[in-house]
Every structure is written in structure tokens, then in C-alpha cells.
Amino acid sequence: MSIPNPPVLDAIYNRRSIREFTDMPITPDTVAEIIKAGGWAPSGLNNQPWRFVIVRDKNVREDLAKFTKYSQIINESQICIAVYLDKRVMYNDVKDHQAAGACIQNMLLATEALGLGAVWLGQILINKDQVNQLFGLDSNYDLMAVLALGHPKHRKQKSQRKEINELILNEF
């Protein structure tokens, strides 16, 4: 199957958070590609602290959905990927959290490359201990985010960003 795989700058600028999905399924190969892309993020000392839980099963997704106010998004999605850090591999909280962010951004861009949509869910972290329990994970694993994925129902999402001159503090 041919995939859009647009030029990288286009993907960066055109990617939007997708919260409404069709009922078209996502293939295992597609999920593998998204996780592979996440794994190619840079990390300090190349420690690759990221780990993943894949949730395709509808009942488990319904249980997961109870831990966030964005339950409808999880229930409508075709698949969720929970992104974890393995605390035993971490070496610096700030840098490992940054690495998780780089990994998630690669996954979102890969999702865009594959013609799918996704949203980065962070509010669920308030119930991260219950999420670990649902997945049978001990406290060595620290939940970073849940991505909800599917085929976008539409692409009318708008977003906006500050002008770059608002972001530059100083120039030498």
C-alpha cells in the first residue's frame, strides 16, 4: 500500500491533533512503523528509555478511557499506544522526559506520514498508577502519555502558533 510520507517540513507544519476517527482499522504493520519511528528519536547517551503498551482490544480501551476526561477520544480511536519510561534505564529526569517528548513527536509525525491521525493525551497522567495496574506494570515504568490513533474523520482542524520573533530571546 502506498503511503503519503510527505516531505518532513510539510508534515511538521500540517500535522494536527486528530480527535475524531472513522471505524477503519489500523494494521499491525502500521503500528510497528509508528513505534519504530519513536525508537529512532535521539536520547541522552542513546539510552533509549522509552517503552510501549499497545491497546487494540476494545474492552481494555474502555477500561483505559475511564482514567481520563477524554474518554470519548480513546473509545472512538482504533488503537492506543501508551508511552512509558523505564526508570531503571533513566539517568536524568529532565533529559529523559525530553527524550520521551522527542520519541512521541516522531510517532506523531510517522502517524501523519502513514495517512493516519493521532492525539497526544497527557491529562490521563493524573491516574498513571491505575493505568499501570490495568496494564499489569510495576512502578519501574512511568507513564509519559497515551496516544490515540485512527483514520481521521476529517482534516478541518486549525491550530496556531506564536510568531518566531516572539520566541527569540536574544541573538548574538
Add this chain to the structure above:
Amino acid sequence: MSIPNPPVLDAIYNRRSIREFTDMPITPDTVAEIIKAGGWAPSGLNNQPWRFVIVRDKNVREDLAKFTKYSQIINESQICIAVYLDKRVMYNDVKDHQAAGACIQNMLLATEALGLGAVWLGQILINKDQVNQLFGLDSNYDLMAVLALGHPKHRKQKSQRKEINELILNEF
């Protein structure tokens, strides 16, 4: 000028940390594009906590280089971009550090898109207070990383990653 801007998955898989640069300069438009790409990262509540300091001046780069054991990379680079978080805009340490990582990854991918090379320098954070002083920034700004950029001297860098089956904790 035409730029490579390769398909996003290719950029994700082919990007390498570049630590040796030619003396070919980087145009202001190129720097602006890289910062724009960083600014299009996702952030919690779209708070866009990232801020930037651009260091083109050779003397300031030499001063900056003194704060890391990777001084040669900074001195050989054509330009450095310091990535900051504005603490007054932050709302959650973990999520804002993740946002910084997503922003930096966008910048690294944009650098690849533009045919340039970059390396993400984190070790310099041990001297982040001195870096703030050099840039005339108060403690509202928290240094996240310094990116050193230039035209790659070569592209023979190798890297490796874990297999994805080593990264998947569970599947439902």
C-alpha cells in the same frame, strides 16, 4: 535555493548527530525555518513554552563553549541555538520538558530537511546558570539544550537502536 526536504519517515531514520562541520555559513532564513519548525511542536494546552537564543558570533560561541566538555563541537559549528523554557509559561514540569523534547526533535528534523547537520548538546546543562549569565537572561528562563549546527563535513555517522520487540511491554 532548493532544499532536500526528504519524506518524513526517511528524515526520521536517516538523521544522525553531526559533530563535524565545514566552514560554509548558515543563512538567517535557514535559522528562522529551524526555529519555526520547533515552534510547531505540540505542547500541553498549546502553551508553547519554548524560547530561543541564537549564537552566530564567534566570540560568544567561544565563551559558550567553555561551559561544556564538547567545546570543540561548538567552536567548529556555524551557529548554536540554545533552547529555553519560560518558567512563567510552564504548567507542569514533566509535560513541559516533554514539549521541549518535541520542539528539539522538530528542529533536528528541519535541520535534516534543509541539508544541514546538528547535534543536541545536553551536558552543558550542568553550567546552565553561567550560560544564562552569558546571554543576559534571568532565572525565569531554564536552559533545556544547546543545538550546534552547520554543514556536515561528512555523512558517515552510524547509529543503532533496539529492536521494537524489545520496546513493547504488553499488547492487548
